[in-house]
Amino acid sequence: MKITGRRKLNTCRIIAVIAALITGLFLPCASALAASDYEAEALLRKELPIQSNDIKGWPTGPEITAEGAIVMEANTGTILYAKNIHEQLYPASTTKIMTCLLAVENSSLSDMVTFSNDAVFSVPSGASNIGMDVGQSITMEQALYGIMVGSANEVANAVGEHVSGSISSFVSLMNKRAKELGCTDTHFANTNGLQDEDHYTSAYDLALISKAFFSNELLCKVGNTPRYHFTATATQPDDFYLNNKHKLITGEIACEGVLGGKTGYTDLARETLVTCAERDGMRLVCVVFMEESPSQFTDTVTLLNYGFNNFHAVNIKDNDTRYMPGDSLFFESESDIFGRSGTILKLSAADMMILPRTSAIEDTGYEISYDLTESERENNPTAIARVSYTFGGAPIGCAYVCYNKLPPAGEGSLPQGRRTIYLNVKILILILLGFVIVVTIIGSLISRILSNTTITSRSDRIRYNRRKKEFMKKKFRSGRFK
Numbered sequence: 001m002k003i004t005g006r007r008k009l010n011t012c013r014i015i016a017v018i019a020a021l022i023t024g025l026f027l028p029c030a031s032a033l034a035a036s037d038y039e040a041e042a043l044l045r046k047e048l049p050i051q052s053n054d055i056k057g058w059p060t061g062p063e064i065t066a067e068g069a070i071v072m073e074a075n076t077g078t079i080l081y082a083k084n085i086h087e088q089l090y091p092a093s094t095t096k097i098m099t100c101l102l103a104v105e106n107s108s109l110s111d112m113v114t115f116s117n118d119a120v121f122s123v124p125s126g127a128s129n130i131g132m133d134v135g136q137s138i139t140m141e142q143a144l145y146g147i148m149v150g151s152a153n154e155v156a157n158a159v160g161e162h163v164s165g166s167i168s169s170f171v172s173l174m175n176k177r178a179k180e181l182g183c184t185d186t187h188f189a190n191t192n193g194l195q196d197e198d199h200y201t202s203a204y205d206l207a208l209i210s211k212a213f214f215s216n217e218l219l220c221k222v223g224n225t226p227r228y229h230f231t232a233t234a235t236q237p238d239d240f241y242l243n244n245k246h247k248l249i250t251g252e253i254a255c256e257g258v259l260g261g262k263t264g265y266t267d268l269a270r271e272t273l274v275t276c277a278e279r280d281g282m283r284l285v286c287v288v289f290m291e292e293s294p295s296q297f298t299d300t301v302t303l304l305n306y307g308f309n310n311f312h313a314v315n316i317k318d319n320d321t322r323y324m325p326g327d328s329l330f331f332e333s334e335s336d337i338f339g340r341s342g343t344i345l346k347l348s349a350a351d352m353m354i355l356p357r358t359s360a361i362e363d364t365g366y367e368i369s370y371d372l373t374e375s376e377r378e379n380n381p382t383a384i385a386r387v388s389y390t391f392g393g394a395p396i397g398c399a400y401v402c403y404n405k406l407p408p409a410g411e412g413s414l415p416q417g418r419r420t421i422y423l424n425v426k427i428l429i430l431i432l433l434g435f436v437i438v439v440t441i442i443g444s445l446i447s448r449i450l451s452n453t454t455i456t457s458r459s460d461r462i463r464y465n466r467r468k469k470e471f472m473k474k475k476f477r478s479g480r481f482k
Contacts, residue, residue, distance in 0.1 A: 171191065210276065282313050
């Protein structure tokens with residue numbers, strides 16, 4: 001039977017209705033099944049061990065549904081909470097923390113960032129963007145807000161091209177900078193975190209990157225912006241607002257002291273989140289990987305509260321009086337050998353350690369090292385030694401033993417490449433006293449030996465002379481000399 005056009009249309013409509021009914025019946029079931037699977041996986045992840053709980057005397061950390069998580073104190077690098085912190089996982093858009101860090105380190109805020117065809121169209125349809133077109137330009141400052149607030153993938157690409165000339169060159173720079181920061185479980189394959197099996201990092205590595213990011217005042221401001229307004233310009237014609245999806249930044253979920261952060265999501269990465277907060281002299285970076293919404297936010301609040309409630313920062317110089325470095329008479333002394341007042345060596349005043357609130361500084365161990373790295377010498381030009389502190393074997397901070405004052409340039413300053421040698425004058429004086437005593441004893445012994453020798457010789461002569469006289473008398477009496 002021949003089907004007319006109208007019948008074809010009706011048939012198509014009927015098929016469409018049937019398809020819609022089937023879809024309506026099965027898709028919710030499929031979605032519910034998928035959600036159920038994710039919830040089951042989250043519960044399994046909650047049972048994973050928390051490595052920081054193995055530290056003797058350490059406050060017990062909370063169980064969360066993240067695959068990997070860390071809380072790091074940014075000023076000291078102390079790890080307060082650790083769960084699979086070296087597992088290689090997908091970071092999703094939290095990658096953009098590194099992109100913005102490199103942008104600030106390698107460009108000016110007034111630079112104009114122009115969008116190429118590759119920057120715009122290498123982003124797949126449906127991925128996060130702010131609608132930039134090829135040929136449009138925005139300032140680097142606007143680009144930073146576009147990346148951190150709007151999570152714009154095309155903007156991250158354009159920034160990479162502006163800094164390094166191409167996306168691939170910028171990715172190489174990302175990997176180089178990651179190594180410089182101490183990352184060992186990281187490899188970047190793009191500027192924005194779009195899914196790629198060769199694009200991964202760990203909670204620990206991302207905390208190191210975030211630590212550097214939040215040490216920059218401008219990036220803290222950008223990373224803590226809940227809403228940003230783009231105005232029309234000659235090189236970008238649209239007027240629009242960007243709204244941050246980080247609920248701790250917008251205030252949708254309360255958390256005291258938030259300094260900023262970045263969200264991330266892909267189907268394989270699941271929800272990822274980086275957050276920085278500061279309270280009572282501690283700055284904590286929290287990273288959670290592979291969570292289900294909204295747990296990435298609620299677990300982050302739980303972890304930050306755990307850190308702030310159970311630990312505190314302790315100034316080392318003001319509180320640790322247990323030791324004096326064995327090779328310096330002048331450590332914490334009031335005068336030098338010439339009677340001049342003032343210390344020659346001292347502990348750096350700003351150095352801190354992070355301690356559990358239930359513990360004392362006497363519960364820590366320490367180790368002194370004179371083998372400073374080049375970076376340490378650059379950051380602490382007067383330092384001669386490092387005192388590294390541990391609690392239950394876990395690093396909790398360090399202090400530097402520093403020369404109190406560097407000689408002014410041209411006034412006894414050391415030539416480049418020379419090292420200052422610090423003499424222990426106390427030991428030197430003891431050695432000199434010992435030497436004098438030994439010399440005195442030896443001299444006394446020699447004098448006695450010589451004296452005894454002299455006395456013995458005189459006695460022999462006296463006896464010889466007496467015997468000679470007696471012999472002569474006997475001969476005289478016997479008449480031999482008649």
